[in-house]
Amino acid sequence: MAKMDAGDPAAGNTKIVPPLTSSLISLLKATAALSIIAVDDIMKMINRVNSTSFRTIELYTTGAAIYVAIGLSIGALAYLLEHHFTPKWSR
Amino acid sequence: MQLDFGIVLRAWPVLLGGFAYTVVLSIVVFVTGIAGGLAVCMLRLNQHSWVTAIARTYIGLFRTIPEMVLLFWIYYCLPLLAGISVPTVATGVLALALIASAYFGEIFRTGIAAVPTSQFEAGRSLGMHRLLIWRKIVLPQALPIVSGPVVNYSADIVKNTSLLAAIGIAETMYRAMALGSKSFRYFEFVTVAGVLYFAIIFPLSLYARSRGVTAAGRRHR
Numbered sequence: 001m002a003k004m005d006a007g008d009p010a011a012g013n014t015k016i017v018p019p020l021t022s023s024l025i026s027l028l029k030a031t032a033a034l035s036i037i038a039v040d041d042i043m044k045m046i047n048r049v050n051s052t053s054f055r056t057i058e059l060y061t062t063g064a065a066i067y068v069a070i071g072l073s074i075g076a077l078a079y080l081l082e083h084h085f086t087p088k089w090s091r
Numbered sequence: 092m093q094l095d096f097g098i099v100l101r102a103w104p105v106l107l108g109g110f111a112y113t114v115v116l117s118i119v120v121f122v123t124g125i126a127g128g129l130a131v132c133m134l135r136l137n138q139h140s141w142v143t144a145i146a147r148t149y150i151g152l153f154r155t156i157p158e159m160v161l162l163f164w165i166y167y168c169l170p171l172l173a174g175i176s177v178p179t180v181a182t183g184v185l186a187l188a189l190i191a192s193a194y195f196g197e198i199f200r201t202g203i204a205a206v207p208t209s210q211f212e213a214g215r216s217l218g219m220h221r222l223l224i225w226r227k228i229v230l231p232q233a234l235p236i237v238s239g240p241v242v243n244y245s246a247d248i249v250k251n252t253s254l255l256a257a258i259g260i261a262e263t264m265y266r267a268m269a270l271g272s273k274s275f276r277y278f279e280f281v282t283v284a285g286v287l288y289f290a291i292i293f294p295l296s297l298y299a300r301s302r303g304v305t306a307a308g309r310r311h312r
Contacts (some may be wrong), residue, residue, distance in 0.1 A: 009194070019262030019305075025155060032157035036257050043159060057171055060164045064156055 017085065021078035032067065041042050044064055094277065099283050102270050106280070109266035116184065116252045116262060117291075121189040121245055128194050128195025135200050146196070152303040153193035160250050162186040166258045170242065179299065194244050202237035203229060240300025246295040263287055 035043035046063040050056055099106065134146035166182045206229050207291075214224035256265035267284035271277035 029155075029157035029159075032099075034255060035159065043163070047163075050132035050213075056167045060160070060168055062244075064160050064164050067157050067160055068152060068155050072151070075155070 017078055018083045021074060024074055026075065028067065028071055037091075093280075094279060095230055095282075096279050098274055098276050099279050102280070105270065106263070106264055106287070109261060109263040109284075111264045112260075113249070113252050114291070115251045116180075116255065116260070117245070118250050120182055120252065123184065124191025124195050124248065125241075127192025128199055131192050131196025131241065132199035135192075135196060136203065139305050145230075150193045150197050153190050154197070156190070158190055158254050159257065160188065161190060162254055162258060179258055180260055183258055183260050187255075190251070191244070191248055194247075195241065197243065198237055198240045199233075202233040202240075204231045205236050235297070237298050239304040242295050242302065243268045243299035243304045246292045246299065247296070249291050253288065279305060 031041060032043045035047060038044065043061055046059045050059050051080055068080070131146055132151060134142050135150070137143055137146070160177040162183060164191065165186045166179070169182060169185075208227050210232065211224060214228045219227070230305050252262055253264040255262055258269065261269075263284050268277075271280040274280075
């Protein structure tokens with residue numbers, strides 16, 4: 001994709017990236033609550049494995065690390081995207 | 092399908108008790124979150140880069156980790172790690188307060204960053220003491236900026252307290268589900284619980300909107 005030129009009104013696209021990113025991360029966080037209604041997401045699987053193995057600390061720490069890894073990856077991708085759309089003159 | 096909201100009326104004291112618990116929990120999380128947020132903000136604005144790095148890591152971590160995950164992590168792991176029994180309410184409040192501290196810390200930091208550096212310099216050139224600059228120049232300008240986002244996140248705190256039902260804290264959502272399972276009238280109880288949450292959250296978001304916070308949680312003024 002070609003980079004935006006100086007003065008291109010579409011360069012304003014970069015403004016939607018940060019709020020979109022925080023909404024996406026909020027959405028990711030909200031999915032963890034689905035485990036309550038027995039959706040088999042990471043959180044539910046961890047609850048299940050925990051109820052038979054009782055490796056509580058290992059399981060829940062890994063679960064937290066998975067969510068943090070996904071969240072930080074979204075953040076990093078958004079940073080690259082924002083950088084990509086920001087015209088050179090305003091860097 | 093026949094609806095019978097009379098059953099809600101009969102169970103009203105129980106539901107209202109849960110609502111009062113929700114309000115109390117929200118206030119406790121809000122107050123501890125504000126205190127924690129001030130601490131995080133002070134660390135974040137510290138001169139030493141390693142202190143700043145700790146605050147940045149804290150903010151990054153606790154703004155990313157889902158409330159549900161931290162809730163379960165503290166609920167299950169803290170008693171194991173500490174080797175003591177911790178009251179369920181304490182684990183719940185701690186989890187939400189840790190996350191609230193990260194959000195409030197970042198809100199405070201952006202509020203203070205929005206006050207131009209020249210304001211500090213002007214104060215110093217008048218020979219004002221650092222504390223006096225903060226009290227008379229920086230904070231009076233930062234507080235109006237911060238009030239919208241703070242109230243906006245407070246609405247999120249109220250929403251987050253409903254997650255505490257998952258670890259068995261008898262607030263609004265827990266009681267609505269318990270009453271529902273007893274009478275199989277989930278529709279009525281959960282609807283009323285939703286209305287009760289709306290009654291607190293909607294005025295908060297109206298205020299936040301009047302202070303320039305958009306639906307995406309950003310200030311546009």
